[in-house]
Amino acid sequence: METDLRLESSLWIGNKRYRAVLTGWHFNWTEVDKKNRNKKTISVPVAEVVGVEEGRVEILPHKSVEDSDKDFTVCYVKRSSSGGSYGLLWRLGRTQFSCPSRVLRDQWIKHLRTALKTHSPLRPHRLLVFINPFGGKRKGRQIYHSLVAPLFELAGISAHVTVTDRANQARDYLLKKDLTGFDGVVCVGGDGMFSEILHGLIGRTQQEAGLCENDPSVTLQPCPLHIGIIPAGSTDCVCYATVGVIDPVTSALHIIIGDSQPLDVCSVHHASALVRYSVSLLGYGFYGDVLAESEKHRWMGPLRYDYSGTMMYLSNRSYAGIVQYLPADPLLSSPRDKTRCLSGCSVCSRSTERLFPHSADSASMCSSHFSQLSCDSEDEWVSIKGQFRCVSLTCMSSSCPKSPLGLSPSAHLADGTGDLIVVWDTHPLGFLKFLYRHTNTQDQFDLPFVEVHRVKAFRFFLPSDKEEEGYEEIGSLSGTVDKEERVCSVETVSRTGSQQYLVDREVQREKPNEQKTASSFLCGLCCSKAPAVSVWNCDGEILPFTDILCRVHGQLVRLYARGIEDGAAMHDFSETEKSERSRILHK
Numbered sequence: 001m002e003t004d005l006r007l008e009s010s011l012w013i014g015n016k017r018y019r020a021v022l023t024g025w026h027f028n029w030t031e032v033d034k035k036n037r038n039k040k041t042i043s044v045p046v047a048e049v050v051g052v053e054e055g056r057v058e059i060l061p062h063k064s065v066e067d068s069d070k071d072f073t074v075c076y077v078k079r080s081s082s083g084g085s086y087g088l089l090w091r092l093g094r095t096q097f098s099c100p101s102r103v104l105r106d107q108w109i110k111h112l113r114t115a116l117k118t119h120s121p122l123r124p125h126r127l128l129v130f131i132n133p134f135g136g137k138r139k140g141r142q143i144y145h146s147l148v149a150p151l152f153e154l155a156g157i158s159a160h161v162t163v164t165d166r167a168n169q170a171r172d173y174l175l176k177k178d179l180t181g182f183d184g185v186v187c188v189g190g191d192g193m194f195s196e197i198l199h200g201l202i203g204r205t206q207q208e209a210g211l212c213e214n215d216p217s218v219t220l221q222p223c224p225l226h227i228g229i230i231p232a233g234s235t236d237c238v239c240y241a242t243v244g245v246i247d248p249v250t251s252a253l254h255i256i257i258g259d260s261q262p263l264d265v266c267s268v269h270h271a272s273a274l275v276r277y278s279v280s281l282l283g284y285g286f287y288g289d290v291l292a293e294s295e296k297h298r299w300m301g302p303l304r305y306d307y308s309g310t311m312m313y314l315s316n317r318s319y320a321g322i323v324q325y326l327p328a329d330p331l332l333s334s335p336r337d338k339t340r341c342l343s344g345c346s347v348c349s350r351s352t353e354r355l356f357p358h359s360a361d362s363a364s365m366c367s368s369h370f371s372q373l374s375c376d377s378e379d380e381w382v383s384i385k386g387q388f389r390c391v392s393l394t395c396m397s398s399s400c401p402k403s404p405l406g407l408s409p410s411a412h413l414a415d416g417t418g419d420l421i422v423v424w425d426t427h428p429l430g431f432l433k434f435l436y437r438h439t440n441t442q443d444q445f446d447l448p449f450v451e452v453h454r455v456k457a458f459r460f461f462l463p464s465d466k467e468e469e470g471y472e473e474i475g476s477l478s479g480t481v482d483k484e485e486r487v488c489s490v491e492t493v494s495r496t497g498s499q500q501y502l503v504d505r506e507v508q509r510e511k512p513n514e515q516k517t518a519s520s521f522l523c524g525l526c527c528s529k530a531p532a533v534s535v536w537n538c539d540g541e542i543l544p545f546t547d548i549l550c551r552v553h554g555q556l557v558r559l560y561a562r563g564i565e566d567g568a569a570m571h572d573f574s575e576t577e578k579s580e581r582s583r584i585l586h587k
């Protein structure tokens with residue numbers, strides 16, 4: 001195949017002569033001077049060629065073609081620095097080549113197009129696009145039509161576009177309508193819109209497979225359709241954490257070339273029913289309170305999160321709870337190993353083999369990695385009980401512009417695990433230090449009141465009355481726990497037949513006197529009526545239940561993305577080295 005696709009000849013760009021070579025994986029052109037000496041080489045991986053067109057093609061402001069039978073135009077991905085972000089911006093590169101004859105021109109077009117088909121089999125031909133016209137700054141429609149649609153047209157992608165009239169319209173469409181012939185679904189919006197698509201696609205796939213989503217022990221079927229995210233929301237965390245930049249053109253190019261990034265998804269259950277799926281943040285305590293508070297101040301726009309964060313910090317709350325988790329294999333990776341899940345991540349690649357051991361095409365098989373939440377594994381559950389500032393689970397780093405390394409900097413996108421972060425009750429300055437470290441490169445887990453565990457599943461429930469009395473003696477709970485919630489939590493434990501190994505933790509941690517004073521001062525300011533129970537923030541939605549059971553489903557969906565490209569490393573490379581590195585990463 002490689003030799004069939006090879007083609008080499010002289011080509012002209014303007015009046016300069018180039019030696020052009022198509023090797024199968026790469027298309028290179030090297031300027032040749034009058035003395036036949038080679039000058040600079042441009043190398044483009046075939047997988048990153050967007051399209052090959054006859055004639056001299058202009059793209060902006062509208063596509064136009066100057067027909068000439070000796071010319072052809074190649075459009076491809078060009079990288080540039082994204083400034084502050086970790087990842088790289090992608091832009092459309094375009095070069096117009098001239099050939100000495102029409103026969104040679106046609107040969108180049110044919111070879112390049114065949115190479116494209118061979119080396120990027122996942123390129124979409126038909127896409128279903130949902131635009132939320134009210135997401136973020138309400139620019140979804142404009143972003144799609146001015147920046148994305150022209151690129152799709154250039155790449156020959158046909159798009160069936162729906163501008164939504166209501167929340168959950170996209171989800172309902174995916175659950176009910178005929179999806180035959182579509183290769184993927186694109187959402188133009190923020191994390192809420194992505195979540196709709198996620199729920200629709202996962203639900204549809206399980207319906208068709210006859211699987212029950214309510215049962216956490218069921219191994220769910222991976223979704224056959226890819227998801228593309230064109231960021232146009234006020235929070236675009238999933239896009240940032242999987243691409244490295246929030247940029248509609250970069251995301252559109254990832255979709256066009258058919259990049260494929262598997263993603264772990266956490267299912268959240270309560271009392272024998274699926275509540276929601278989560279990919280980024282499932283947080284109780286501080287993160288739940290901030291979301292609940294911010295909902296009261298929607299009129300403030302995105303500023304409401306900063307305002308509510310400050311208010312909730314000042315109210316100095318902590319909550320009693322019991323956290324149980326099923327640890328992931330510590331030999332495979334650790335949340336403290338200082339690695340980063342970047343494009344071509346070896347931990348995630350090895351996980352694909354582990355999660356789908358009998359399949360060459362991993363996406364077509366059910367995951368067999370998780371040997372079920374069965375009674376056999378009950379002995380492996382670890383339990384912690386105490387008074388917490390926050391308890392959170394994240395299936396990805398959850399990096400975002402405000403927290404460039406994220407909630408768990410070493411978390412992986414597709415290794416079938418999540419990182420459970422437990423922050424014990426502590427003095428306000430300690431908690432501030434923890435929060436502040438999310439905005440810089442200091443290790444937020446290197447604090448005595450923080451622990452992090454890589455897990456396959458986790459449960460949370462409120463302590464029983466008796467246990468709670470113990471916590472109340474400590475003096476932090478001022479309200480009462482809803483009776484119904486307590487009953488639910490007891491039911492959950494008995495339903496799962498929990499015989500967990502309870503590691504009781506010392507709840508009361510020694511606090512220096514000044515810290516106590518600072519704490520009571522701040523407390524007096526804001527938290528005279530602190531509730532005894534918080535809420536769960538599940539990817540930006542408030543859950544109506546406190547006691548939950550969560551399970552991570554490895555690589556349940558695939559995005560049109562490739563993970564974060566290491567911008568720092570890429571900048572030190574020449575064009576040739578960059579594309580070589582990229583080829584190796586994606587081989």
Ligand SMILES: Nc1ncnc2c1ncn2[C@@H]1O[C@H](COP(=O)(O)OP(=O)(O)OP(=O)(O)O)[C@@H](O)[C@H]1O
Binds near residue numbers: 136137166193232
């Ligand atoms: N036409 C519509 N009218 C109202 N709501 C919609 C519509 N289409 C989608 N939605 C809902 O709007 C919510 C927010 O959308 P999205 O995530 O795109 O924007 P956002 O500005 O990032 O949101 P957030 O306010 O959550 O930060 C989603 O949960 C989605 O279900």
